Amino acid sequence: MSLSPFHLAIPVHDLPAARTFYGEVFGLEEGRSSEQWVDFNFYGHQLVIHEHPKTSTQEGAHTNPVDGHDVPVPHFGIILEWEQWEALAERLRGRNTEFVIEPYVRFKGEVGEQATMFLLDPCGNALEFKAFKDMSQLFAK
Template identity: 55%
Template sequence: MTLPPFHLAFPVDDLAAARRFYGGLLGCPEGRSADHWVDFDLHGHQIVAHLAPDAAPRRATNPVDGDEVPVPHFVLVLAMDEWKALAERLRN
C-alpha cells in the first residue's frame, strides 16, 4: 500500500541538535534550509524543524489502548526489514 507523503513542521530550540538527531542518528537526508528551519526526508515524508526557542514544550498525555501516549507525537510506519535496520542503527 502506497500512502501519499505528509508534511509536518515542529518547533525545536536547537537546529544543530535537530540536525544531529534527525540527520545523523536517524539518517534522514537534509533538504532545503534557512537560518531558522531545516527540512528532512523521513522515508519519503517531509518533516521540518523550525527554530522556536520560546515554544513551551507540551507535557500532556492521553490514554490509548491502556498506555499514556504523549501529545503531540507522530509515528512512522515502516516495513519490518526497515524497522529492524533502523533499530540496529540506533543500538550502535
C-alpha cells in the same frame, strides 16, 4: 496503496542539535535549509524543523495510558516495513537512545499486530515509529 507524501513542520528550540539528531541519529537526507529551518527526507515525506522558542508540549508532554505505557501527546511518526522498524530499533539502541517507550510488539498474534517505540528529539518533540506484521490490517478493528 499509493500515498502522497505529507509535509510536516515542527518547532525546535535548538536547531543545531535537532539537525544533528535527524541527520545523524536517523540518517535522514537533508534538503533545503536556511538559518531558521531545515528540510529532511523523512522516509519519503517532507519534515521541516523550524527554529522556534520552546513550546509547552516540549516542556513536558501530556500523556495518555495505552497498554500500561504513558503515550506522549502530541506525537508524530511513520509506519515502516517490519524489517525497517527492526533495523531502526537496533540502530537507536546502538546509539544508546533513551526511549520514552522501549521498542515492543502490541497485539502479538492478534489482528493488528504491530511493533512500536517512542522517543523524544533533543527539543522534546515526541516521535513514534510503528510497523505492522500485515500492513493490510493498518485500520483493522
